[in-house]
Amino acid sequence: MTQVYDRVALIGLGLIASSMFWAMKRAGAAGEVTGFARSQETRDTARRIGLCDRVCDSAIEAVQDADLVVLCVPVGAMGAVAEEIAPYLKSGATVSDVGSVKKSVIEAVRPHLPEKVDFVGAHPMAGTEHSGPESGFATLFDNRWCLIVPDGAPEDATQKLEHFWHALGANCERMEVEHHDLVCAVVSHIPHLIAYTMVGVADDLSRVSDQEVIKYSAAGFRDFTRIAASDPTMWRDVFMTNKDATLEILGRFTEELFALQRAIRIGDGDELFDYFTRTRAIRRGIIEAGQDTEAPDFGRVKVHE
Amino acid sequence: MTQVYDRVALIGLGLIASSMFWAMKRAGAAGEVTGFARSQETRDTARRIGLCDRVCDSAIEAVQDADLVVLCVPVGAMGAVAEEIAPYLKSGATVSDVGSVKKSVIEAVRPHLPEKVDFVGAHPMAGTEHSGPESGFATLFDNRWCLIVPDGAPEDATQKLEHFWHALGANCERMEVEHHDLVCAVVSHIPHLIAYTMVGVADDLSRVSDQEVIKYSAAGFRDFTRIAASDPTMWRDVFMTNKDATLEILGRFTEELFALQRAIRIGDGDELFDYFTRTRAIRRGIIEAGQDTEAPDFGRVKVHE
Numbered sequence: 199m200t201q202v203y204d205r206v207a208l209i210g211l212g213l214i215a216s217s218m219f220w221a222m223k224r225a226g227a228a229g230e231v232t233g234f235a236r237s238q239e240t241r242d243t244a245r246r247i248g249l250c251d252r253v254c255d256s257a258i259e260a261v262q263d264a265d266l267v268v269l270c271v272p273v274g275a276m277g278a279v280a281e282e283i284a285p286y287l288k289s290g291a292t293v294s295d296v297g298s299v300k301k302s303v304i305e306a307v308r309p310h311l312p313e314k315v316d317f318v319g320a321h322p323m324a325g326t327e328h329s330g331p332e333s334g335f336a337t338l339f340d341n342r343w344c345l346i347v348p349d350g351a352p353e354d355a356t357q358k359l360e361h362f363w364h365a366l367g368a369n370c371e372r373m374e375v376e377h378h379d380l381v382c383a384v385v386s387h388i389p390h391l392i393a394y395t396m397v398g399v400a401d402d403l404s405r406v407s408d409q410e411v412i413k414y415s416a417a418g419f420r421d422f423t424r425i426a427a428s429d430p431t432m433w434r435d436v437f438m439t440n441k442d443a444t445l446e447i448l449g450r451f452t453e454e455l456f457a458l459q460r461a462i463r464i465g466d467g468d469e470l471f472d473y474f475t476r477t478r479a480i481r482r483g484i485i486e487a488g489q490d491t492e493a494p495d496f497g498r499v500k501v502h503e
Numbered sequence: 504m505t506q507v508y509d510r511v512a513l514i515g516l517g518l519i520a521s522s523m524f525w526a527m528k529r530a531g532a533a534g535e536v537t538g539f540a541r542s543q544e545t546r547d548t549a550r551r552i553g554l555c556d557r558v559c560d561s562a563i564e565a566v567q568d569a570d571l572v573v574l575c576v577p578v579g580a581m582g583a584v585a586e587e588i589a590p591y592l593k594s595g596a597t598v599s600d601v602g603s604v605k606k607s608v609i610e611a612v613r614p615h616l617p618e619k620v621d622f623v624g625a626h627p628m629a630g631t632e633h634s635g636p637e638s639g640f641a642t643l644f645d646n647r648w649c650l651i652v653p654d655g656a657p658e659d660a661t662q663k664l665e666h667f668w669h670a671l672g673a674n675c676e677r678m679e680v681e682h683h684d685l686v687c688a689v690v691s692h693i694p695h696l697i698a699y700t701m702v703g704v705a706d707d708l709s710r711v712s713d714q715e716v717i718k719y720s721a722a723g724f725r726d727f728t729r730i731a732a733s734d735p736t737m738w739r740d741v742f743m744t745n746k747d748a749t750l751e752i753l754g755r756f757t758e759e760l761f762a763l764q765r766a767i768r769i770g771d772g773d774e775l776f777d778y779f780t781r782t783r784a785i786r787r788g789i790i791e792a793g794q795d796t797e798a799p800d801f802g803r804v805k806v807h808e
Contacts, residue, residue, distance in 0.1 A: 274772075323722040327786065342721055371718075377710075384704070384711050386722035392697055393723075395760045397782040399689070399752065402759070405682075406689050412788040413676075416647055417603075417628040417691035418698075420795050421726050427786035430779035437767045437775055447704065448764055452757065454707070455700045459753055462742045467579075470742055474735035477702040481632065481732035483717040490725050 202362040203265040204229040209257050209279055210270035211235040211244050212429070213325060214296045216334025218268065219249055221366040224336045234260035235331070236271075243331045258286045266362065268320075269295040269307070274435035277306030289314040292355045296322055298386065298432070300347045300378045302439035316355040319347035321378065322368055323386070327427040340367035341488060349375050383443035387436055388451060391444070393426040394433075507667040508570040509534040514562050514584055515575035516540040516549050517734070518630060519601045521639025523573065524554055526671040529641045539565035540636070541576075548636045563591045571667065573625075574600040574612070579740035582611030594619040597660045601627055603691060603737070605652045605683045607744035621660040624652035626683065627673055628691070634734040645672035646793060654680050688748035692741055693756060696749070698731040699738075 206228040208215040215233065222228045233250030234257045235241050244253045254260040261267045261283045269276050276295060287293065293315055297303045300319045308317050324342035326333065344363040348356040360370040373381070400411045400419065411419065437444055461469040484490050511533040513520040520538065527533045538555030539562045540546050549558045559565040566572045566588045574581050581600060592598065598620055602608045605624045613622050629647035631638065649668040653661040665675040678686070705716045705724065716724065742749055766774040789795050 323719050325722070343719055345719075381711050381715050381719060382722065384708060385716055385719045385724040388704075389701055389723040389727055391763060392701060392760070393726075394779055394782050395756060395763060396694055396697060397785050398778055399693075399756050399759050401781065401785055403689060403752075403755070406686050408785070408788065410686050411690055411785065412792045412794065414628050414648055414650075414686060414690045415789045415792075415794045417630070417687065418694040418730050419690040420789060421698075421730055422694055423782070423786040423789055423795070425723050425726055426779075426782040428779075430776050430783070433779050434772045434775045438770060438772050441767055441770075444767055445764065447708075448760075448767075450708070451700060451704050452760070454704050455697070455753075455757070458696060458700060459750065462746055462749055462753075465743060465746075467739045467743050471735050471739045473703055474699055474731075474733075474738050476706060477699050477728070477731040478735070480702050480706055480713070480716065481728040483713065484720045484725060484728055487717045487720075490720070490728070 200225055200227060200361075200365045201229060202227050202358060202365055205264045205266075206231045207260045207264035207267045208233045208250065208270055209260060209267065209283070211240050211249060211331045212270060213329050213333040213338075214322060215268070215270035216244075216249050216331050217324075217336070217338035218270070218296075218334075218366060220334055220336035221339055225365040225367075227362055227365040228266075232260040232264065240331050247332060249331055249334070257283050261286055261291075263288055265291055266359070267291060267293045269293065269297070272431050272435040273297040273299050273303055273439050276303050277310070280307040280310040284310040284312060284315075287312060287315045291315050292359060293317045294320045294359055296320060298382055298436045299440040300349070300375045304347075304349055304375060316351045318351040318356050318359045319349060319375075320359060320363065321345040321347070321382070322363070324368075325428070327424045329429040329432075337367065339363070342368050344368035344370050345378055346370050346372045347375055347378050348372060379440050380443045380446075383440060383447045387440055387444050388447045390425050390428060390433055391437065391448070392451070393422040396422045397426040505530055505532055505666075505670045506534060507532050507663060507670055510569045510571075511536045512565045512569035512572045513538045513555065513575055514565060514572065514588070516545050516554060516636045517575060518634050518638045518643075519627060520573070520575035521549075521554050521636050522629075522641070522643035523575070523601075523639075523671060525639055525641035526644055530670040530672075532667055532670040533571075537565040537569065545636050552637060554636055554639070562588050566591055566593075566596075568593055570596055571664070572596060572598045574598065574602070577736050577740040578602040578604050578608055578744050581608050582615070585612040585615040589615040589617060589620075592617060592620045596620050597664060598622045599625045599664055601625060603687055603741050604745040605654075605680050609652075609654055609680060621656045623656040623661050623664045624654060624680075625664060625668065626650040626652070626687070627668070629673075630733070632729045632732040634737075642672065644668070647673050649673035649675050650683055651675050651677045652680055652683050653677060684745050685748045685751075688745060688752045692745055692749050693752045695730050695733060695738055696742065696753070697756070698727040701727045702731040
């Protein structure tokens with residue numbers, strides 16, 4: 199057991215917060231964990247399934263005496279939460295978050311915090327297509343990366359947060375704010391936007407029915423639908439708050455797509471072949487880095503009708 | 504045991520052909536299965552692992568006395584193979600294929616076939632990111648769809664081929680040629696092209712390293728890399744031969760993507776939220792139709808470094 203903080207408060211009780219709770223319990227990483235969610239329904243569910251040692255009816259109550267407060271709400275809601283809890287934070291406490299974007303979160307949260315409270319940004323790069331308090335599980339962060347964005351926060355508070363995430367199973371890596379937002383646009387935000395678009399196109403076509411799309415999805419389309427089923431509020435906020443990096447990578451994406459489209463139109467098979475060969479190497483790297491399974495079909499369990 | 508054909512010849516011994524062989528053995532669907540691959544190395548591997556009852560050193564030898572000849576070569580190579588084997592086909596035999604495109608295959612193959620030989624197109628909608636003679640397995644087609652495109656072929660030959668694919672574990676559905684090529688552009692060809700593009704963009708960026716892309720791939724990017732690791736020759740041929748449908752769906756895709764890009768640029772969160780909400784329903788449909796698992800993360804086995 200590695201207790202890192204005496205008391206941890208989770209504000210927002212969705213997939214990430216609930217997984218953090220179960221991972222904290224597994225590791226003994228916190229003395230007591232309080233939790234708050236805006237919706238009464240979520241709080242009721244949390245109490246029913248034993249999520250958090252104590253579920254509070256206000257964020258203010260939840261953060262009292264907490265050594266670590268983790269904002270687990272959509273990126274667009276973090277500023278308002280920070281403003282609300284700021285006067286009630288314990289001196290010496292650390293506030294952190296789990297948002298997919300860092301620049302706008304830091305800009306929205308820091309101005310509200312009292313002098314004796316540090317903000318250290320964190321972004322656990324893990325998730326599933328499910329959301330809500332019942333979707334969490336203790337192993338979500340195992341062998342996944344948690345990006346730590348101190349952006350000038352004190353070294354001791356930063357190290358303690360890294361220690362905490364290690365206890366939850368993650369590997370930590372520090373990153374500069376702007377670089378974080380660019381890397382995430384590439385590996386996460388744009389892939390999600392493209393997946394949403396592809397699923398939207400399929401849903402839109404009058405000449406191909408939804409039933410056909412669903413029936414024949416194993417041919418490739420299916421892999422896109424998992425990430426396109428992610429939480430809409432979270433993703434709306436990501437794109438609203440990481441606009442610059444998103445638009446930059448999207449611009450690069452459409453350039454490349456147009457080049458391939460042109461190769462198809464003029465029948466340039468060599469260009470397509472070379473392009474398709476190059477992308478295999480990246481997949482190999484991901485398998486070797488232990489970030490995916492090489493079982494055929496992801497080792498999907500056999501599904502039956 | 505359900506023997507459907509006395510003798511089956513597989514021309515080309517990659518993922519699909521090798522899976523067909525193991526599925527035929529499991530079901531007892533064929534008396535004898537012969538096989539041919541153009542490369543000596545593939546034939547050697549096939550002999551070593553017991554793939555096919557008899558591996559032949561020419562396509563001509565393999566098809567002799569076969570009741571069913573299945574062309575399992577890339578779409579662009581089918582015309583030449585058909586021309587080569589045509590004079591040696593048994594009267595009354597059925598020729599079929601497993602290509603992802605139907606119009607161009609039918610145009611390339613049918614003109615070569617003798618009068619007493621029927622061509623019935625087939626397209627098993629199943630695959631993995633692996634290729635080659637050692638990548639096949641008996642359960643690949645279980646509960647997957649095999650699209651049958653008779654395009655005027657006799658009813659008895661068509662029904663027999665359907666019976667055969669049922670024995671291999673697949674569900675069959677008949678489709679018109681043009682509709683087949685459009686549906687596949689939506690559920691398979693464009694998703695693959697987009698996945699290839701996304702992986703190519705990530706590989707291209709100088710400000711984000713390959714190592715970063717690989718390390719943080721679990722954030723969404725990873726799901727694209729599986730299908731972007733598919734066989735380059737096969738996919739080059741698909742885009743070369745299904746140009747019209749591909750370009751049409753690609754046009755629709757870029758229209759939608761630009762609409763979302765505009766919403767990001769002008770900060771229209773409602774439009775993004777509505778779009779992202781709609782796509783969740785499609786995912787639900789795929790799970791309900793038994794075409795994917797709803798286990799978090801596809802039920803991926805835990806991976807370690």
